[in-house]
Structure formats: C-alpha cells, structure tokens
Amino acid sequence: MELVKKIELLIEKYFAAETTVAEEQELRNYFSQTDVAPHLQAYQPMFVYFSTEQQESYSKTVSLKPRRKKYLAWISVAAMIAIVVSVWVANPFQPNNLGTYEDPEIAFQETQKALEFLSANLNLGIEEIGHLKEFEQAKNKILKNN
Template sequence: MELDRIEKLLSKYFEGSTSLPEEAELKAFFLQDDIPAHLAEYRPMFTYFKKTKQERFTKVLPLQEEKKLNSKKWIPWLSVAASVLIMVGLFFGKGYYDQKQLEKEKAQYAYKETKKALDMLAENFSRGTEKVAYLNEFVEAKEKIYNKN
C-alpha cells in the first residue's frame, strides 16, 4: 500500500503538482536504506538535494580595490566631446532649418499661384454674368415687341 502511494506521489512530483508535505514524504522514503529496485533510480536525485543543502562555500575571494577615475585627465576630453556634439548639432540643425524654409517658400508660391488662378476665374465669371445681363435685356425687349402685336 505504501509503495503504491509512493509511486503515485512520484508521478505527481514529475508533473509538478505535489505539495510540500508530499515532497517531504518522498524525500524521507528515498533516504531509507531499503528501497525497491524499480524505484532505486530516483534515489540519487533526492539524496543530491540533501547533500547540496549542506554544502557551503569556504574559499576566500580576494577583493580588488576600485580604481578611482582621475577627473583631471577627463576634463579636456569632455570639452572636446561637447564641442564636437555642438558642431554636429549645428550642422544637422541648419540643414533641417533650410529644408523647412524651402518647404515654406514652396507652399507660399503655390498659394499665390492658386490665388491668381482663382482671381482670373472670378473675373471671367463676372464678365459672363455681364453678358447674361445684356442677353436678359434683349429677351425683355423682344417680348415687348412681340406683345405689342
């Protein structure tokens, strides 16, 4: 009966669904001297866990001193790096500014041309309405002449 329970606990253990008391029961079983032959292959795993719990690291590690950076050596290089960054920023910033100005000028030119075209169209429409007004007078005169008869 106990052997069946241990086998069931082992299958649950490998599925990862055992509780802590069940795992403790498995460890206690495999730490015994008399284990059935078909379960002996699992014994090293549980004894390994017991042995590794008892291991301690005893070597002495030599600690190295932290090297302090000499700030006097880095100051000239920092100023060179900062000036290079400023020059790169100015170079690319100027290009970006020029590109935006060109786009703005193109947009203003397109606006002026469109405005010219629309003004010309409005002028032609007003001329057309004048012609229609003359045509309207002609129609009225014609109706007066035909209505007199």
C-alpha cells in the first residue's frame, strides 16, 4: 500500500515535469511488473512503451555534409540594392538640405522631439525584453532538462 502511494506521488510529479531520471526509472520498473494496482493500470501501457522504445536505436550512419547556400549571397545583394534605392528615392541629390536650423530655439525644440521619440521607443524595447525574459522562464519550465 505504501508503494502504491509513492507511485501515485511520482505520477503526479511526472505529469508536472518535476521527476528525476531515477524517479522515472522507478515508475518504468513498477509498471513493467504484472501486479499493478487496478486504478493505476491505465498508465501501464504508456510506461511499458517508454521502456521498450528506449532500447531502440538508429543503426545507419548519418552524413552531416554542409550544404552550400548560394541563395543567401543573392539575398544579401538584393537587400543592399533595396537599401540604396530606398535612400536615393527618399533623398535624391539634395546637397543644400543639410537639416540645419537658422534659429537655435527651433533646433533645440526639434532635438527635444527627436530625443523624446527615441526615449519612448527605447522604453518600449525594454518592455519587450521583459516579455522575452518571461517567455524564456516559461520555456525553461516546460523544456526542463533532467
């Protein structure tokens, strides 16, 4: 009876992804026996399957030859052409327009606007990094290494 309680606790831990390799081996050993508690027999095929499939192996050799990716070079060339064309279309040969202001007050106000815009976007980026950290923590809980 004590063994059955221990197995029930291990099953709960197993489905919560909190078991160790030794505990999982104990579960496989228990369910490979013929005398399993009646209310736990539903789990027996799963653990027996895991035990038998663990013994299988792939015997053929796998060649890991790197493939040359010629299309990547062309993608980078196309990207550079797109950047050059977009810069030329946005600012076609305007040497006199240097983006300077005659009035220092207007220059100061425009600089403040630009820095506020930059600050707002940086704050959004910092929030996104926080979301990425939360995602990373959740992923590590799900894909826990044993």
